[in-house]
Amino acid sequence: MANVYFLDGILVFGLLFVCTCAYFKKVTCLKTWLFSEKKGVWGVFYKADVIGTRLHAAVAIACIVMAFYILFIK
Template identity: 65%
Template sequence: MTNVYSFEGILVFSLLVVCTCAYMRRVPRLKQWFLSEKKGFLGVFYKASVIGTRLHIPVALSCLLMGFYILVLR
């Protein structure tokens, strides 16, 4: 179990948010409902979805590396 207050926990949490928002951007009903705001608190999720879709290869590689680190090296 990763601790949210550690640097590893923050990295895992941010990767999960980016991957989840990028997935939600591909689902039309969720995109209209959840990712319509571009400012404020919900704007963070919109920006995470943009990062996830534009940088999908580095995000996927970092998810694989983080998973390998947590499962094998830690």
């Protein structure tokens, strides 16, 4: 189990957050509610969505590498 206080836990949390925001962008009712603000606290969701959609190949590779690390190395 990944602990958030260690580097691998923070990376897992970040990857899951980016992937979740990119997925929620496709849901129409959440799109207007979560991603309408581009600044402030709610802007974090928008920025994570932009990272997830523009760097989808890099995020997917990072998820695979992190899964391999957690399952086999840790």
